[in-house]
Amino acid sequence: MPLTASQIPAKPYATLDDVCLDRGKRAVLREITVSLHEHRIGLVGLNGAGKSTFLRLLNGLVRPDRGTVAVFGHDSVQDAKLLPRLVGMMFQNPDHQIIFPTVLEEVAFAPRQFGASKREAEASARQLLRAHGCEDWAERPVSLLSEGQKQLVCLLAVVVVEPRLLLLDEPFANLDPALRLHFHKLMMQLPQKLVLISHDLDCLNGFDRILWFEGGRIVGDGSPDEILPQFRAHARERAAQLSADML
Numbered sequence: 636m637p638l639t640a641s642q643i644p645a646k647p648y649a650t651l652d653d654v655c656l657d658r659g660k661r662a663v664l665r666e667i668t669v670s671l672h673e674h675r676i677g678l679v680g681l682n683g684a685g686k687s688t689f690l691r692l693l694n695g696l697v698r699p700d701r702g703t704v705a706v707f708g709h710d711s712v713q714d715a716k717l718l719p720r721l722v723g724m725m726f727q728n729p730d731h732q733i734i735f736p737t738v739l740e741e742v743a744f745a746p747r748q749f750g751a752s753k754r755e756a757e758a759s760a761r762q763l764l765r766a767h768g769c770e771d772w773a774e775r776p777v778s779l780l781s782e783g784q785k786q787l788v789c790l791l792a793v794v795v796v797e798p799r800l801l802l803l804d805e806p807f808a809n810l811d812p813a814l815r816l817h818f819h820k821l822m823m824q825l826p827q828k829l830v831l832i833s834h835d836l837d838c839l840n841g842f843d844r845i846l847w848f849e850g851g852r853i854v855g856d857g858s859p860d861e862i863l864p865q866f867r868a869h870a871r872e873r874a875a876q877l878s879a880d881m882l
């Protein structure tokens with residue numbers, strides 16, 4: 636029987652083929668073969684499972700030791716220079732991302748990098764800040780913002796140039812309940828493809844696919860309904876083990 640339109644898988648925006656990556660003697664990622672085509676993909680796994688490293692492969696920040704990574708058809712090593720225009724990344728720690736003293740300068744940086752005049756870049760930045768109810772942050776020193784506010788600035792500094800793929804490393808950490816809800820709503824509305832790491836599993840409701848990492852491998856791959864209960868059970872088991880070890 637022919638497939639209906641909704642059954643035909645979309646073209647993948649990222650394809651990893653037999654990717655392995657070591658750091659020193661440690662195997663950080665092992666034999667990862669996966670294609671990503673869903674709108675919103677969540678990455679889960681216990682600490683040190685390899686999630687952030689996987690995300691960094693997708694924007695060419697780290698190179699595989701073996702295998703290949705293609706993003707929008709571009710090899711992440713050969714065509715690394717093309718990726719910053721296509722892929723935006725928000726880091727786990729805002730202090731690893733923010734480089735300018737004021738909010739306006741930070742949000743206007745990427746448009747400037749991609750050829751906008753100072754005036755155009757600042758206009759785009761102000762417009763985005765206004766759209767998120769933080770226009771009055773523009774002239775503020777970033778160092779005086781709270782951690783959650785810094786996270787929002789980091790997200791806006793990435794979104795402002797409308798990359799086709801967004802990589803977000805724990806964007807919900809440090810957010811108060813109001814900002815968390817705002818972020819979640821925003822995630823669900825963004826037109827970009829999204830690959831997001833979160834330890835807050837409730838924030839992954841409504842996502843199209845979950846990849847569960849364990850020891851540098853993908854050990855679960857499916858819908859949130861399928862994977863999250865399994866991962867929660869695994870986390871509970873691990874917690875019980877840790878508690879037992881303390882006795």
Ligand SMILES: Nc1ncnc2c1ncn2[C@@H]1O[C@H](COP(=O)(O)OP(=O)(O)OP(=O)(O)O)[C@@H](O)[C@H]1O
Pocket residue numbers: 658659661663680681682683684685686687688689848
């Ligand atoms: N540059 C590096 N040098 C040495 N080891 C590294 C390096 N980068 C990552 N690792 C190791 O690789 C493993 C996977 O790290 P990664 O940050 O990808 O895990 P993660 O799943 O994102 O963890 P977390 O949930 O704690 O952020 C960890 O054991 C980490 O110590």
